[in-house]
Amino acid sequence: MILKAANIKKYYYNSESVIKAVDGININVEKGDFIAVMGQSGSGKSTLLKCLATFIPIDSGELIIDGNQINYKNRKSLLETRRHDIGYIFQEYNLLEHLTVEENMILPLIISGNVGKAELRDKVEKLAGELGIEDLLNKYPGEISGGQKQRCACARALINSPQIVFADEPTGALDSKSSEKFLELIYDLNNNLGTTIIMATHNIIAASYTKRTVFLKDGKIIEQISRQNGHSYKDSIVQTVAFN
Numbered sequence: 700m701i702l703k704a705a706n707i708k709k710y711y712y713n714s715e716s717v718i719k720a721v722d723g724i725n726i727n728v729e730k731g732d733f734i735a736v737m738g739q740s741g742s743g744k745s746t747l748l749k750c751l752a753t754f755i756p757i758d759s760g761e762l763i764i765d766g767n768q769i770n771y772k773n774r775k776s777l778l779e780t781r782r783h784d785i786g787y788i789f790q791e792y793n794l795l796e797h798l799t800v801e802e803n804m805i806l807p808l809i810i811s812g813n814v815g816k817a818e819l820r821d822k823v824e825k826l827a828g829e830l831g832i833e834d835l836l837n838k839y840p841g842e843i844s845g846g847q848k849q850r851c852a853c854a855r856a857l858i859n860s861p862q863i864v865f866a867d868e869p870t871g872a873l874d875s876k877s878s879e880k881f882l883e884l885i886y887d888l889n890n891n892l893g894t895t896i897i898m899a900t901h902n903i904i905a906a907s908y909t910k911r912t913v914f915l916k917d918g919k920i921i922e923q924i925s926r927q928n929g930h931s932y933k934d935s936i937v938q939t940v941a942f943n
């Protein structure tokens with residue numbers, strides 16, 4: 700198992716109320732899983748992803764990534780986990796505009812240090828080839844399309860060869876054609892390379908690319924369905940969304 704969350708909670712407090720954004724979630728993620736997290740706006744998808752990726756500390760519960768129990772007080776070990784185990788793709792790409800695609804891509808490696816020039820070049824060439832962005836490496840984000848930007852963001856998330864890639868509404872800002880292309884890309888990453896992916900999405904089509912879908916409501920998991928032979932996974936997702 701690459702990630703285990705046991706009864707994790709994350710509440711937000713304001714002067715009048717408590718928002719139970721993540722409210723006692725249990726989830727086990729195996730290597731090679733591809734999971735969609737669905738739910739209405741405000742159901743807790745983004746908060747859950749950020750908690751699982753260690754970006755937001757949980758209030759209670761247990762989070763184990765690649766065999767390490769996450770302890771927010773142990774800064775060094777937390778940074779190691781983030782650097783080596785976690786890749787994150789955002790809806791709005793989060794590319795730095797004044798850096799080229801290649802520079803954006805290698806940023807995580809530069810930050811983690813200890814990577815020689817030759818290794819850097821090898822990694823960039825291999826990944827750019829896999830993601831079909833070889834021709835974009837010297838361009839700036841302002842010179843490429845939304846779909847191309849998301850491919851670059853994906854490359855940046857993968858450059859450290861992380862154990863798990865989180866994607867928060869990765870197709871939310873893309874038109875339907877670019878969205879389909881991007882989903883095919885991450886489907887192939889999971890299917891061919893065994894990359895573990897956890898993706899928050901509103902989109903039934905996006906969820907239908909995954910192996911299982913977890914449905915959230917008010918910070919709790921209310922339903923989970925898996926792709927099974929002989930049964931339409933997409934229809935099950937549609938029915939579950941309609942029912943809830």
Ligand SMILES: Nc1ncnc2c1ncn2[C@@H]1O[C@H](COP(=O)(O)OP(=O)(O)OP(=O)(O)O)[C@@H](O)[C@H]1O
Nearest residue numbers: 711712718720738739740741742743744745746747
């Ligand atoms: N930093 C924050 N401070 C206070 N409340 C927050 C914060 N972040 C999220 N929330 C609240 O927590 C709840 C869950 O939010 P979250 O963004 O995780 O949901 P979501 O399912 O991802 O929504 P969306 O689909 O609209 O992005 C919402 O009620 C939201 O208003």
